Amino acid sequence: MSEFTHLNEQGEAHMVDVGDKDITERSARATAIVKMQPTTLKMILDGSHKKGDVLATCRIAGIMAAKKCPDLIPLCHTLLLTSVKVELHPEPDNSGIRITSFCKLSGKTGVEMEALTAVSVAALTLYDMCKAVDKGMVISDVKLVEKSGGRSGHWQAEG
Amino acid sequence: MSEFTHLNEQGEAHMVDVGDKDITERSARATAIVKMQPTTLKMILDGSHKKGDVLATCRIAGIMAAKKCPDLIPLCHTLLLTSVKVELHPEPDNSGIRITSFCKLSGKTGVEMEALTAVSVAALTLYDMCKAVDKGMVISDVKLVEKSGGRSGHWQAEG
Amino acid sequence: MSEFTHLNEQGEAHMVDVGDKDITERSARATAIVKMQPTTLKMILDGSHKKGDVLATCRIAGIMAAKKCPDLIPLCHTLLLTSVKVELHPEPDNSGIRITSFCKLSGKTGVEMEALTAVSVAALTLYDMCKAVDKGMVISDVKLVEKSGGRSGHWQAEG
Amino acid sequence: MSEFTHLNEQGEAHMVDVGDKDITERSARATAIVKMQPTTLKMILDGSHKKGDVLATCRIAGIMAAKKCPDLIPLCHTLLLTSVKVELHPEPDNSGIRITSFCKLSGKTGVEMEALTAVSVAALTLYDMCKAVDKGMVISDVKLVEKSGGRSGHWQAEG
Amino acid sequence: MSEFTHLNEQGEAHMVDVGDKDITERSARATAIVKMQPTTLKMILDGSHKKGDVLATCRIAGIMAAKKCPDLIPLCHTLLLTSVKVELHPEPDNSGIRITSFCKLSGKTGVEMEALTAVSVAALTLYDMCKAVDKGMVISDVKLVEKSGGRSGHWQAEG
Amino acid sequence: MSEFTHLNEQGEAHMVDVGDKDITERSARATAIVKMQPTTLKMILDGSHKKGDVLATCRIAGIMAAKKCPDLIPLCHTLLLTSVKVELHPEPDNSGIRITSFCKLSGKTGVEMEALTAVSVAALTLYDMCKAVDKGMVISDVKLVEKSGGRSGHWQAEG
Numbered sequence: 001m002s003e004f005t006h007l008n009e010q011g012e013a014h015m016v017d018v019g020d021k022d023i024t025e026r027s028a029r030a031t032a033i034v035k036m037q038p039t040t041l042k043m044i045l046d047g048s049h050k051k052g053d054v055l056a057t058c059r060i061a062g063i064m065a066a067k068k069c070p071d072l073i074p075l076c077h078t079l080l081l082t083s084v085k086v087e088l089h090p091e092p093d094n095s096g097i098r099i100t101s102f103c104k105l106s107g108k109t110g111v112e113m114e115a116l117t118a119v120s121v122a123a124l125t126l127y128d129m130c131k132a133v134d135k136g137m138v139i140s141d142v143k144l145v146e147k148s149g150g151r152s153g154h155w156q157a158e159g
Numbered sequence: 160m161s162e163f164t165h166l167n168e169q170g171e172a173h174m175v176d177v178g179d180k181d182i183t184e185r186s187a188r189a190t191a192i193v194k195m196q197p198t199t200l201k202m203i204l205d206g207s208h209k210k211g212d213v214l215a216t217c218r219i220a221g222i223m224a225a226k227k228c229p230d231l232i233p234l235c236h237t238l239l240l241t242s243v244k245v246e247l248h249p250e251p252d253n254s255g256i257r258i259t260s261f262c263k264l265s266g267k268t269g270v271e272m273e274a275l276t277a278v279s280v281a282a283l284t285l286y287d288m289c290k291a292v293d294k295g296m297v298i299s300d301v302k303l304v305e306k307s308g309g310r311s312g313h314w315q316a317e318g
Numbered sequence: 319m320s321e322f323t324h325l326n327e328q329g330e331a332h333m334v335d336v337g338d339k340d341i342t343e344r345s346a347r348a349t350a351i352v353k354m355q356p357t358t359l360k361m362i363l364d365g366s367h368k369k370g371d372v373l374a375t376c377r378i379a380g381i382m383a384a385k386k387c388p389d390l391i392p393l394c395h396t397l398l399l400t401s402v403k404v405e406l407h408p409e410p411d412n413s414g415i416r417i418t419s420f421c422k423l424s425g426k427t428g429v430e431m432e433a434l435t436a437v438s439v440a441a442l443t444l445y446d447m448c449k450a451v452d453k454g455m456v457i458s459d460v461k462l463v464e465k466s467g468g469r470s471g472h473w474q475a476e477g
Numbered sequence: 478m479s480e481f482t483h484l485n486e487q488g489e490a491h492m493v494d495v496g497d498k499d500i501t502e503r504s505a506r507a508t509a510i511v512k513m514q515p516t517t518l519k520m521i522l523d524g525s526h527k528k529g530d531v532l533a534t535c536r537i538a539g540i541m542a543a544k545k546c547p548d549l550i551p552l553c554h555t556l557l558l559t560s561v562k563v564e565l566h567p568e569p570d571n572s573g574i575r576i577t578s579f580c581k582l583s584g585k586t587g588v589e590m591e592a593l594t595a596v597s598v599a600a601l602t603l604y605d606m607c608k609a610v611d612k613g614m615v616i617s618d619v620k621l622v623e624k625s626g627g628r629s630g631h632w633q634a635e636g
Numbered sequence: 637m638s639e640f641t642h643l644n645e646q647g648e649a650h651m652v653d654v655g656d657k658d659i660t661e662r663s664a665r666a667t668a669i670v671k672m673q674p675t676t677l678k679m680i681l682d683g684s685h686k687k688g689d690v691l692a693t694c695r696i697a698g699i700m701a702a703k704k705c706p707d708l709i710p711l712c713h714t715l716l717l718t719s720v721k722v723e724l725h726p727e728p729d730n731s732g733i734r735i736t737s738f739c740k741l742s743g744k745t746g747v748e749m750e751a752l753t754a755v756s757v758a759a760l761t762l763y764d765m766c767k768a769v770d771k772g773m774v775i776s777d778v779k780l781v782e783k784s785g786g787r788s789g790h791w792q793a794e795g
Numbered sequence: 796m797s798e799f800t801h802l803n804e805q806g807e808a809h810m811v812d813v814g815d816k817d818i819t820e821r822s823a824r825a826t827a828i829v830k831m832q833p834t835t836l837k838m839i840l841d842g843s844h845k846k847g848d849v850l851a852t853c854r855i856a857g858i859m860a861a862k863k864c865p866d867l868i869p870l871c872h873t874l875l876l877t878s879v880k881v882e883l884h885p886e887p888d889n890s891g892i893r894i895t896s897f898c899k900l901s902g903k904t905g906v907e908m909e910a911l912t913a914v915s916v917a918a919l920t921l922y923d924m925c926k927a928v929d930k931g932m933v934i935s936d937v938k939l940v941e942k943s944g945g946r947s948g949h950w951q952a953e954g
Contacts, residue, residue: 004202004213005291008880013212013288013851015858017878019820019899025496032298043163053172054163056374056490060551061233063492064382067547067555070862072227072280073287074220074855078862078875080555082585083494085485104496108877112294113287120279121231123301128232128272129172132164135271135314139191139301142282144294155294167403172374174381176401178343178422184655215649215851219710222651223859226706226714229385233378237385237398239714241744242653244644263655267400322520322531323609326721331530331606331692333699335719337661337740350616361481371490372481379551386549388703390598391605392538392696396703396716426718430612431605438597439549441619446550446590447490450482453589453632457509457619460600462612473612502814533692533808537869540810541700544865544873557873559903560812562803581814640838640849641927649848649924668934679799689808690799697869708863708916709923710856748930749923756915757867759937764868764908765808768800771907771939771950775827778918778934791930 006075015075021108026149028103030115032123032142035096040134044097045090054129055088058099062086062122066103066114073117077109084114086122099123100145110150116142165234174234180267185308187262189274191282191301194255199293203256204249213288214247217258221245221281225262225273232276236268243273245281258282259304269309275301324393333393339426344467346421348433350441350460353414358452362415363408372447373406376417380404380440384421384432391435395427402432404440417441418463428468434460483552492552498585503626505580507592509600509619512573517611521574522567531606532565535576539563539599543580543591550594554586561591563599576600577622587627593619642711651711657744662785664739666751668759668778671732676770680733681726690765691724694735698722698758702739702750709753713745720750722758735759736781746786752778801870810870816903821944823898825910827918827937830891835929839892840885849924850883853894857881857917861898861909868912872904879909881917894918895940905945911937 005016044054063084070078083104091098101118103111123139130137148154164175203213222243229237242263250257260277262270282298289296307313323334362372381402388396401422409416419436421429441457448455466472482493521531540561547555560581568575578595580588600616607614625631641652680690699720706714719740727734737754739747759775766773784790800811839849858879865873878899886893896913898906918934925932943949 003292004288006216006288007212011212012882013216013854013858014881015861015876015879017899019877019901053166053170053374053377056371057165057172057233057378059371059490060375060378061231063490064548064551065231066492068227068231071859072220072224072231073284074216074859075284075287077877078555078873080557080584080875081492082496082554084492086491087489104494106496107875112290113283116283116286116298120283120298120301124272124275124279125232125234127275128234129163129165131271132162135303135306136316137302139275139279140299142279142298142301143296147294157295171405172377172381173404174384174399174402176422178400178424212851212854215848216855218649218848219852219855222649223707223710225651230382233382236400237396237714239398239716239743240651241655241713243651245650246648263653265655266398321609322606324534324606325530329530330723331534331695331699332722333702333717333720335740337718337742371484371488375483375490375551379549383549386545389700390538390542390545390549391602392534392700393602393605395718396714398716425716430608431601434601434604434616438601438616438619442590442593442597443550443552445593446552447481447483449589450480453621453624454634455620457593457597458617460597460616460619461614462608465612475613530692530695533689534696536689536808537693537696540808541866541869543810555873557875557902558810559814559872561810563809564807581812583814639927640924642852642924643848647848649852689802689806693801693808693869697867701867704863704867708856708860708867709920710852711920711923748926749919752919752922752934756919756934756937760908760911760915761868761870763911764870765799765801767907768798771942772952773938775911775915775937776935778915778937779932780930783930793931 018108023106023108024149025106026110028112028115028147029145030119031100031145032119032139033096033098034123034126034137034139036137037134038095040130041095058088058122058125059086061125062101062118065121066118069114069117073113076113079105079107079109081105086118110147112144112147177267182265182267183308184265185269187271187274187306188304189278190259190304191278191298192255192257193282193285193296193298195296196293197254199289200254217247217281217284218245220284221260221277224280225277228273228276232272235272238264238266238268240264245277269306271303271306336426341426342467343424344428346430346433346465347463348437349418349463350437350457351414351416352441352444352455352457354455355452356413358448359413376406376440376443377404379443380419380436383439384436387432387435391431394431397423397425397427399423404436428465430462430465495585500583500585501626502583503587505589505592505624506622507596508577508622509596509616510573510575511600511603511614511616513614514611515572517607518572535565535599535602536563538602539578539595542598543595546591546594550590553590556582556584556586558582563595587624589621589624654744659742659744660785661742662746664748664751664783665781666755667736667781668755668775669732669734670759670762670773670775672773673770674731676766677731694724694758694761695722697761698737698754701757702754705750705753709749712749715741715743715745717741722754746783748780748783813903818901818903819944820901821905823907823910823942824940825914826895826940827914827934828891828893829918829921829932829934831932832929833890835925836890853883853917853920854881856920857896857913860916861913864909864912868908871908874900874902874904876900881913905942907939907942
């Protein structure tokens, strides 16, 4: 089994040397769900004209957070994303809103962390905008769905 | 039922006016769990000397993220945290690591978003440090546990 | 006539000492106009459902920029805004979109720069979102409209 | 007529996919003017020894702002500027100071927003440094003058 | 002897709880020296008209860095500086430039780190601007000179 | 002798045009020493289990600061570091802790400033964590040890 790449032999954290990696097309898709009271979900979806800025604000926050990833995650490399998408879809059966992100770049490191950061911050923003009516909202299933490119190639979450 | 405080009557996002709120002691506690393969958990816990920087890096990332909250969450107010704690505890029965945060300030707005941001970024950092061995890790149950202070007073999550 | 407060006697820049200033309620209102081709304005306004994110993105960018003011303007003090609003209104007669901002705090320094930064960045964001169809857009009349609080009290732009 | 590139078919904001664009030399030149009272202009220009830091501070602020563009403008790509210049020239006939910027890179996206952000923040900094003597200063004519490189090639403002 | 305040009983880093501290006037003064070749120092000082931006750029960088302290030093509290000054003075006998900073606030934590960060970043900026002619420049004696306010009161460096 | 590259003919600061420079492998190594009371050094080293987070926090702060270099040093180019390492070693004979950093990238500009910023911020963080027991700590000998790549090729500090 592989070792933790972010630690040297003394167990000390360092930013992994990617100097010898190839520049390839890399992409990643992540997801999260924000669960809430049915009445909260209804409030967000009702009157799309009046409540429109809720979902737009989450999208913008998620996109901007993907760019801030190297500022947030200590050992992440700065990189040049070529594409970021964040989408929010209601899942009435789960009484929640599903958030998905997609990040892409042509570079030496993967964009998994950027995709995961985008959904996390979009979810936190959704919490922020609705917390006055529903403090018990829960963010769950923050996970990588799929990645491509790089040495480890294509990877897809099970199930 | 209360309205979404972050939207005006036209449904447009704005930063809520807290000018008339009282300056009170406020605190918030949040939690999250990062689930992983049992072998991944074992690798983190084994040889605490060698692997020590994994958990320390997550703590530092979480604390720094709490301070960056107004940069990440579009409508959050800048505020002066007086205390931030981030703790990570293994939960072998859940095959995961539980992250908790505690934030405090004396001010006009609550620190719920700071506490939630701290656990989220600590969890993302844990994912980052272990992703070479376990891409299927999942961050779940990101939620507010308890808050105190402010107009709405004490609140505690159910269950 | 008053001196430039941001320079010492040697003409060197410094951050003005506001330690002895009173904590008072302060507010500022600023404005700007983004002029464009009539067809560009029509595209933004047509189909409010489809184009809704244009104006929402500008609002969010303006609000976030107000919080980043001390990072952008070298001699600005960090401060705790209690309220930020950014509004965009079409002015078909001017073939443009008028942006206004309103910032408030209770503190030792005014919020003029925060209000001006908010309209400037909202205007730049509008340019960014429409530049593929109209590179000749012009941002004009970025100015303070009104301020209140502090030693100099209430001030209102002429005309 | 081209569509708004920053919106998808549902009208939702996203960061445009530039993955397939060519890496070419790109540059952009922008300008703005800060109009003020003749006595304010005289104070800035008089005694260049004593007042030297006013213009230097604006230049530095503009250059640093060009680098912060992806943090400010939500849908801008992070990019690697190879050159940034900011110049300030008095225009006594306009009772103002003309600011021009020039940005360059070798990359997949243009640098128009970086050039516009540089002049905007340099102008805001000038306002900040002189606001104690002249709150009525106005920033106008913030616009792109010229750009080169990329798919749309060379473009020059009319008039 | 006092314990390390930034570690809990398990030796884990946390942001110290200053909630119970008094709001008092606090200030700190720090210093550093940048040593260089005599010809480098001469180049900086010669022709103050032509080389003026060297020292101005260092001052601005130092002041802005003081404001970024909580972003840089993981366990520092965000705070509201009321005054920042950075000065650079040639010391021909030491073949160097002495940098001093002075920071002030009314708050619950001291500003020692802000003052030390200001001189450090001003010194790094000086290195950056002169490195093309003198890569062997050395930054030394970065230290706190004096502090006042807070529980520990006035403190002055020996010697 | 070469001129200051960061100033134009009028002595005004600008970001050097590196557009024509070659993309080469570049690296830099920097160092600093933090001197302290022998009892302070002993406290850091004693009980490595309990005090482990002190050195880990400094490493993380140094690595993150290397990434923030273009935000801190006004005329630095944004760049894509491929590797950052920060190490801390006690030097009991000097009653201090030696900090070294190593940065690498494949790009058009050197990484000297990134390496120097990493050791400076790691040293400031060490000061922060120990200042409650030893305010008289001094950071010295912040200097470039070695660099490679680029037009000026390999360079090594004397002595």
